[in-house]
Amino acid sequence: MPPGTLERSAPSFFRHGPSPRARLLLYGALALFLMVADARFHVTEPLRAVVATLLYPLQWVAQQPVQLATYGAGYVQSLQATQHDLDETRRSMAEMALRAGQTEQLLRENTQLRELLALRERLTTAARAAQVLYDTADPYTRRVIVDQGQLAGVEPGSPVMDAYGVLGQVTRVYPLLSEVTLLIDRDQTIPVLNVRTGARSVTYGDPLAAPGGAVELRFTPGNADVQEGDLLTTSGIDGVYPPGLPVARVVRVERRADSTFARIWCEPLARVQGARHVMVLQPLKAELPERPEPQPAPGKKRGGRK
Incomplete structure (x- = not known):
């Protein structure tokens, strides 16, 4: 018989191992033993440490392409954001330079007019x-x-504002703290002036008018000249808020035929939900001159008749 035709492998009887069911039971018991031993005695902790140490170089090499791609994308995005911020800063600087020139000219004209009309200087408000x-x-x-x-x-009564506008008013003062009522509170009112028309009005807080709260111009006639986008500032006639502080902007005007007054909602300019740093101003009444006492009419004396 040729040598290539001989059967050199072991017969199937000798190659027959454990049955699949026996293997399943054996591996299941081994897995259960390892889990119990690891949970109670932490026998696999050294093995885990060794495996983690051996695999760390491979993990580091595998993560490098992802980190390089992330770093490259972040670098490009940061360059674009920086360029955009630089363009915006340059544009803002140009606008500020133009406004500074116009403001300086207006200040000179205002000074000349005040000197001509012999008006008192504008009140300066202390702030902290x-x-x-x-x-x-x-x-x-x-x-x-x-x-x-x-x-x-x-x-008490000191106005409070942030970088964008009037935030509210101090209502309670403690030795180290103060309580500020926001302008969207229903008990808060602020006399305001419409910059476009010069009309005076009063804003009332309405915390439920919008998700973040709003203010409302009440008792405004339906035919009043109020438009969306009008800027409202403090009028200063209440002796509390200095004049000219931005308060809100008109966002919606409703005029109804069955109502004498219009419903006007305004959006506060201050960040009533996320303000962190504020300025507490001195009440305006502290800087106003005292009201002169009424003088008796000619020919009359106090406490008696002519």
């Missing part, structure tokens, strides 16, 4: 910086707590 600590626990009011109080010179 403060930080918003937290909102009050009362869910029915819109108030915040700032870290400046009576020891810092804060007075």
Whole structure:
């Protein structure tokens, strides 16, 4: 018989191993033993440490392409964002330079007019910086707590504003803290002036008018000249808020035939939901001259008749 035709492998009887069911039971018991041993005695911790140490170089090499791609994309995005911010900064600087020139000219004209009309100088309001600590626990009011109080010179009624506009008014003063009622609170009112028309009105807080709260111009005649986009500033006639502080902007005007007054909603310019740093101003009444006492009419004396 040729050598290539001989059967050199072992017969099937000798090659027959454990049955699949026996293998399943064996591997299941081994897995259960390893899990119990690892949970109770932590026998696989050294093995895990060794495997993690051996696989770390491979993991580092595998992560390099992803990190390089992420770094490259972030670098390109940062370049684009920086270029965009640079363009915006240059445009803002050009606008500010133009406004600075116009403002300087207006200030000179204002000074000349005041000297010509012998008017008193514009009031300057003292201010101090403060930080918003937290909102009050009362869910029915819109108030915040700032870290400046009576020891810092804060007075009740002091106006509070952020970098964008009027935020509210100090209603309670403690030795180290103060409570500020936001302008969207239903008990807060601010006398305002429409910059476009010069008409005076009063804003009332309405915390439910919008998701973030709003203010409303009430008791405004239906035929009043109020348009969407009008800017409202403090009028200064209440003796609390200095004039000219931005308050809100008109966002919706509803005129009804069955109502004498129009419904006007305004959006506050200040960040009533996320303000962190604010300025506490001195009340305007502290800088106004005292009201002169009424003089008796000619020919009459106080406490008696002619």
